[in-house]
Amino acid sequence: MIDTAARWMMLGEWRAHPARVAVAALAIAIGVALGLAVHIVNQSALGSFAKALASVNGAADLQVHSTSPTGFDEALYPRLARLPGVAAASPVVELVAGNNGTKLTLIGLDILRAVKVTPALVASAGIGSPIAGGQNPFATDALALSPAALADSGRKVGDHITVTAVGRSVDFTIASVLAGDNEAIAVADIAAVQWRLGQIGRLQRVDLKLAEDADAAAVGGAITAMLPADAQLVTPRSEANRTESLSRAYRVNLEMLAMMALLTGGFLVYSAQSLSVARRRPQFALLRVLGLKRGRLLRQMVLEGGIVGIIGAVMGLAMGIGLASLAVDRLGGDLGGGYFRGSHPELMLSPGAALVFMGLGIAVAMGGSLMPALEAARAQPAVALKTMGDSSDPTHHPLAWPGLALLGLGAIAALAPPVLELPLFGYAAMALMLAGGVLAMPWLARTLLAPLQSVAAGPALGLALKRLWGAPGQAAVALCGIVASTSLMVAMAVMVTSFRGSVDDWLVQILPSDLYLHIEGAEAGGLDTNMQARLAATPGVSSIRFVRSLPLRLSPERPPIALTAQPLDRRNPDSHLPLLRPSLAAPPGEIPVWVSEPMVWLYGKHAGERMTLPLGDRARPVFIAGVWRDYARQFGAITMASADFTALTGDATRSEAAIDVVPGTPLPALTSALRQRLPAGIARQAQFAEPRQMRVMALALFDRSFAVTYALEAIAIGIGLAGVAATFSAQTLARRREFGMLRHIGVSRRQVTAMLAAEGALLGAIGGIAGIALGVVMSQVLIHVVNPQSFHWTMDTRLPWALFAALLAALVVAAAGTAVLAGRRALSADAVRAVREDW
């Protein structure tokens, strides 16, 4: 425990400099708070998303799910129902549908079966009991809505409602309200949905209840063996994996950013402790002389850091919970990332996570104290006792190799492959580079300042240069905070700028037409050939390309990929696809497809290879003719020629259209003409957009999804600048005797101030330049390692020069300003008298 001497020393120090302790504790608190808040929000969002999925799925033991929204043949249902080990099977038609532009999930249920398999779904359906209920449960026009869907529709029970899906609009009567649920769900009789929405013979799901004594794995194996290509077995675990993988990379990235903030806080503790050690070196020396053992001194110093860490961690815990509830309230569960649509999660607090983040905060604080503590314990007490607070030996040359070695290790780590589909080594590389950069600062500062030594300068600048050159270790303490936070921010900024620029270019490339049409809720089918012909014949349309887009599940463990069919020249698809390399020619008789970049990462599919697509009841072999860049679908996309898609699936409906306009045709008039040619229900689901609007929307979405990233960065920078300010003011105050001496020998107050300003400006400039350089290097890790490994896309580096300039200027001004402010305080005190002072 803390012995008396240590307690006296700590309390004495904190009583004398409460602000420094508070700033260090606050830095840790902010780091812990951010980490914990991001974690809580992520867990809450994931929890609410899983709950939403469970409410649609009704928590069956096992589920057979179609690979695409067009479903599988219903003949599978009786075969599953008769399988040994299956106690009950519930067939389900599940369609993405729309009502007046709002989205809902339309579920066709055999209530008599569902009551055995997914009682939750039926209980919530309210029309569950065919025996006691007041309505005909098999009515073709009855619909039960979830409260969310009812609210979206603005209707009440008994009203009529039009539901549009698969290119059809169907009128229902709202018969009842489902039990409380946040998801927009509508439940109707399975036969009614099959008939009225063109799903005759098709099912999207069969939910299964297993016999109590059944071996789930064995039954699962038997099911898998009998499934056609367009159906797959979904277990609760694979479903959980799918949910989790949906936003995993995004969440991990946010948590890593929060960790970076915590790390920056650690640097602040380090610089605070370093200064404290420097200032108290004679005190420690005295204690050593009086009989304090080396080990106990070390322990006491680390303990001091630990106590700062504990205070910070406790504050951070409260701040983190507050921040999380605020963020969920304002930004939603995905912090603006766009992964969880319209979810309003409950906060999920886990004591385990809280302990981990508090522990991290304390560890970072203790780690930040360790280096200065080692230095203090190593000092020769007799020497230290004689010298002044600011001890440094100009003849000592700082070493370059430890920093460079860490940078090299970082570069090596960046080459490592992802772990568990996460760029863990990428993050390790960034951490190593950060540490290496900070460690190399004394050497770099000296190297950068060396040429300036010979420059003729006024006394103020000359003194400043001499001091910085002669005491690079001291300078490095101040610099490490600047370098750490600047480099992190620059790395993120370069990545985001590169990303945004690449997305912008890509948008221009993929949106060459004048007008785009998208039908909402058309996943299982949209515009039929008649409607397509009517649209194409609209006056003012010069050419129209119809596109079919549908989600396709390739693996039960992963979110579905997007399959698109569009009119493509099989030999020359480049005009419509942003291909990374020229397309390969498919061997005769094979169907060419082009996969997006994430497919390469997630499924290991490369150009020139073959894969199978679960379309229809068979696995269809296709040839991968090329890879294209896609920023829209993180989980992969495949595109194929329209004709091939129709031939494979027999599905000639289309869900999107790209329209080129006869020059001179006013777009609003054309849009309304096109809309009028669509059936009323579909017209309500039709969204028209011009490329310009789409780009603005896409970039706005982009900025929204990075808003939290920006905020986390800004906080890291803020902590870094706070560290700089604290460091400068502490260092300056510690040099009061030096200033007093300078004043004694005739240096004017103005000159001392100028000297301090010059020192600050130089430090800011060196830190800024080093930080920007390190940040650009780290950004390459983000761009070429972290992003491809977690989001599976690449981008071209773009450097935000204006931001660099502004950042550098801000750092120089802030550093110089802080130094001058602190200097004025030091000088206003009776600096002259300070010469006589002990310390």
Added chain:
Amino acid sequence: MHVCMAALALDVAALAKSVPGGRMLFSGLDLAVAAGEIVAIMGESGAGKSTLLNLVAGLDTADGGRVTVDGVALSGLDDDARTALRRDRIGFVFQAFHILPHLTLAQNIALPLVLGSDSADAIARAEAMLAAVGLAGRGADYPAQLSGGELQRIAIGRALVHRPALILADEPTGNLDAETAERILALLVEAVRSSGAGAVIVTHSDRAAAVADRVLVLGASGLGPR
């Protein structure tokens, strides 16, 4: 001849030390200080007076020779053991006082008592020592409120509070005006005598040297009489 080792507070034999450049500060230096004896050491600046004190305190290592404090030979002790030896058997008084500004006067005096194992009556003993150095009742004050003379009284209290066998004083009056220096010297001598410890005072001041039982001068050939 060292007839009775136990009676000696300090026994230095054949001590040799050179500076990093290679210049020999001294060699073959012998010094014996008996319990209750006050030895003053004078010499030119750079003669190695402070280095001698550091060697005696175990803060520096000699090139050759032997140092025995209160019967314990320094050679062969590791850093922790030397630290423990300093804490238990040696008291220090410095020219620059070295009073910790963030601790109360009582805490400053009590430091040697709490640096090792905790002593329950540390503050009480410190208060008693405060009274002994003429600052009774001011244990809760902070050093900032004290004059140089008062600071050195605290330092003397701190040097004696743990009843060391040996007091090492490095220019104890160097930062004081003549009148104050006189009173501090008197206090130091009185305190050392009443504690029965041996004392080595390194000083430039003749007045300071005058209170010693023996006055030795440190030169290149070692310690010699004045």
Added chain:
Amino acid sequence: MRWLLVVLALLLGAAGPVLPDYAVVKPGAVLRFPADHGAHPEFRTEWWYVTGWLRTADGKDLGFQFTVFRTRPPVDQANPSRFAAKQVIFAHAALSDPSIGHLLHDQRIARAGFGLADAAIGNARLVIDDWQLLRAADGRFHAAVASRAKGSAFALDLTLTPGQAELLQGDAGYSRKGPSAREASHYYSVPHLRVTGSVVRGGVRQAVTGTAWLDREWSSTLLNPAAVGWDWTGLNLDDGSALTLFRVRDAKGAALWAGGSLRRGDGSRLTFAPGDVRFASARQWRSPRTGALYPVAPVVGARIDGRWHEWPVTPLFDDQELDSRRGGGPVYWEGAVRVPGGRGYLELTGYQSALKM
């Protein structure tokens, strides 16, 4: 007379776009076998209702009932979906074991289709998941039921061999159920079925023998709106006679309608008019679960050749109440009973609360 009529009334309430055109029960229709053992899908509702007594090898008496209902809900007949609920099959099974002291029971319900649930035409071939009631070419019925319901797992695997011809109830199978001529059903019974097979209780399979009764009814029309419940009993008498008695009660407990028949071992048959049937309560039992008060030991009477004959009824045990509210059904009492010189089943509905129509 079965409680499911009420259920069906609820099912049939709503109006759809292309409603089924239900066949009408008419007097004078001639029943033909084995075709009429099969389903009559053009009628709204139909049931195969087997009740009987079983005796284990160690001489213990058990009661059982296994019922399959077919109903034709008012769904749009134009719907081409194979899931369209044009026929719904519902089955119910219960085992009365005095050593357990209450009923073990379970049920199945499904829309007909995909071979998973079906009521075939032409002969009795009823399938709902793993439950079956099949009539073989030699006239024997086979009933298979297995329940894995928690706490009341049981299974029946029984062969029912007819010893007598089909008993046409009412007027050659045209059976009135209420004051209006529309309130009627086609109704025949097969009494004195010889039972062999096995029963599984508590995981133990035991061979059983016994005597059972099959009731067959189909109709499209409803009960009288004033009816709140009914009492029914079918008794296999030791002399080879079969006695059927039922009455439909109004809210005051008075009979809205009553009827029944007695067929003697020699094949001669009496049909009872409403005034020829009596149910007199002798002992009542109150359910500790639902609080309902049932006349579990009535004295039933019938006027034969102008003279009243009475049979005091004794239940196998009192608590043969069935609370099917959790499955959406009613609360009623249905149990194995004896009379001097005979054994059979007694059904008492509408005692917990008036069955709403």
